[in-house]
Amino acid sequence: MAYELYYWPSIQGRGEFVRLTLEEAGAPYEDVARQHGGMPKMMRLLEGAGVTEPPYAPPFLKSGKLLIAQTANILLYLGTRHGLAPKTERGRLFVNQLQLTIADAVAEAHNVHHPIAVGQYYEDQKREAKRAAHHFTRERIPKFLGYFESVLEQSGGPFLLGRRISYADLSLFQLVEGLRHAFPRNMERAEKKLRLIEPLCERVALRPRIADYLASDRRLPFSNQGIFRQYPELDG
Amino acid sequence: MAYELYYWPSIQGRGEFVRLTLEEAGAPYEDVARQHGGMPKMMRLLEGAGVTEPPYAPPFLKSGKLLIAQTANILLYLGTRHGLAPKTERGRLFVNQLQLTIADAVAEAHNVHHPIAVGQYYEDQKREAKRAAHHFTRERIPKFLGYFESVLEQSGGPFLLGRRISYADLSLFQLVEGLRHAFPRNMERAEKKLRLIEPLCERVALRPRIADYLASDRRLPFSNQGIFRQYPELDG
Numbered sequence: 001m002a003y004e005l006y007y008w009p010s011i012q013g014r015g016e017f018v019r020l021t022l023e024e025a026g027a028p029y030e031d032v033a034r035q036h037g038g039m040p041k042m043m044r045l046l047e048g049a050g051v052t053e054p055p056y057a058p059p060f061l062k063s064g065k066l067l068i069a070q071t072a073n074i075l076l077y078l079g080t081r082h083g084l085a086p087k088t089e090r091g092r093l094f095v096n097q098l099q100l101t102i103a104d105a106v107a108e109a110h111n112v113h114h115p116i117a118v119g120q121y122y123e124d125q126k127r128e129a130k131r132a133a134h135h136f137t138r139e140r141i142p143k144f145l146g147y148f149e150s151v152l153e154q155s156g157g158p159f160l161l162g163r164r165i166s167y168a169d170l171s172l173f174q175l176v177e178g179l180r181h182a183f184p185r186n187m188e189r190a191e192k193k194l195r196l197i198e199p200l201c202e203r204v205a206l207r208p209r210i211a212d213y214l215a216s217d218r219r220l221p222f223s224n225q226g227i228f229r230q231y232p233e234l235d236g
Numbered sequence: 237m238a239y240e241l242y243y244w245p246s247i248q249g250r251g252e253f254v255r256l257t258l259e260e261a262g263a264p265y266e267d268v269a270r271q272h273g274g275m276p277k278m279m280r281l282l283e284g285a286g287v288t289e290p291p292y293a294p295p296f297l298k299s300g301k302l303l304i305a306q307t308a309n310i311l312l313y314l315g316t317r318h319g320l321a322p323k324t325e326r327g328r329l330f331v332n333q334l335q336l337t338i339a340d341a342v343a344e345a346h347n348v349h350h351p352i353a354v355g356q357y358y359e360d361q362k363r364e365a366k367r368a369a370h371h372f373t374r375e376r377i378p379k380f381l382g383y384f385e386s387v388l389e390q391s392g393g394p395f396l397l398g399r400r401i402s403y404a405d406l407s408l409f410q411l412v413e414g415l416r417h418a419f420p421r422n423m424e425r426a427e428k429k430l431r432l433i434e435p436l437c438e439r440v441a442l443r444p445r446i447a448d449y450l451a452s453d454r455r456l457p458f459s460n461q462g463i464f465r466q467y468p469e470l471d472g
Binding site for chain 2: 150
């Protein structure tokens with residue numbers, strides 16, 4: 001039976017981390033809210049009607065009778081089922097830890113353009129966003145990427161856990177792609193100091209199912225409605 | 237063998253979620269960085285020397301040969317071992333989902349006093365913090381707490397998963413305590429609309445081991461170095 005993925009239909013957002021894992025797994029899924037009549041279906045589940053384990057927000061995944069929310073939680077579930085997480089407890093804990101660290105970086109990247117309030121327009125917090133971006137690009141991007149670089153050094157590469165790919169690699173690829181889109185100038189500078197992350201991202205992009213996905217219309221483009229937004233004034 | 241908890245020694249912070257679960261479990265643990273010579277030990281592990289699975293930041297937990305970081309990940313591990321998470325996959329996924337939603341609320345609560353940059357002083361982002369606090373207290377607190385209220389309605393209470401306590405209940409207690417400390421006026425207003433969260437928090441506080449812990453000097457007080465800070469100007 002196909003999985004049902006529920007996420008906002010017009011952006012990559014946090015749903016993209018789930019899509020990448022589903023695609024690499026070759027798992028059949030429906031991207032429900034992008035189908036005709038899908039949005040009302042998602043909203044009904046969000047309102048919690050008849051839902052035993054209600055989600056706080058998209059993305060969430062329906063797998064048989066299970067309804068699973070929170071990106072890292074969905075990936076923990078899918079990774080274990082589709083060979084994209086280690087079989088050992090130790091390995092599973094570490095891949096979850098890496099994913100949660102990626103999630104922290106993603107949340108901070110979103111805060112850059114919405115430092116005051118997620119519910120207000122970017123234009124109403126543009127000055128503050130510029131200050132936030134300065135700090136994020138100078139301090140936080142190098143710290144996060146430096147951490148993942150050191151994990152790759154420690155594992156021996158080419159992937160975060162060593163020789164086998166995991167869902168955290170797909171997520172790191174998406175984080176790096178997003179940062180490159182949002183902060184091209186700063187990322188060019190930051191990546192000069194990195195040796196192992198770029199080859200990892202290339203390897204991910206070249207995996208047959210991922211390459212196929214990225215070239216398809218299932219892959220939405222980055223946009224200024226999503227997490228990684230291209231505002232040149234924030235990439236000073 | 238006792239667990240070793242590593243966290244900044246002078247604040248509750250994210251370490252407190254781990255402490256509460258260890259205390260409720262009655263699990264022996266050392267709060268390493270609060271002991272003599274503990275800080276250098278924590279810093280060496282953070283620098284990654286000889287560490288196969290390096291942490292990005294505290295808290296992290298040493299359990300035998302395992303080194304586990306990221307609060308929600310540590311709790312998933314401890315909860316499963318100490319009967320503070322369900323035995324079924326479905327239940328474990330849901331408790332993890334709830335914990336990750338609490339973590340999102342905690343991160344937003346921290347952003348309120350540091351909207352521009354975590355690495356800069358509150359005093360240098362005070363005006364922006366006031367604007368962020370307005371939005372957080374009016375929009376976000378009611379939304380998050382309303383969600384947990386609806387989970388309690390759905391489960392039938394008294395706990396988030398129903399009749400049995402889980403680590404997510406301990407974490408929700410800490411979140412609510414923290415919000416009450418930081419935003420007493422706004423929380424008084426918000427809690428008027430809630431029926432089930434307050435009794436849950438009371439139950440948690442009265443559990444023998446938790447009551448014992450809260451009265452002990454192992455429980456650090458809230459402070460303006462932590463996540464939940466009492467700046468009256470942010471509680472308008």
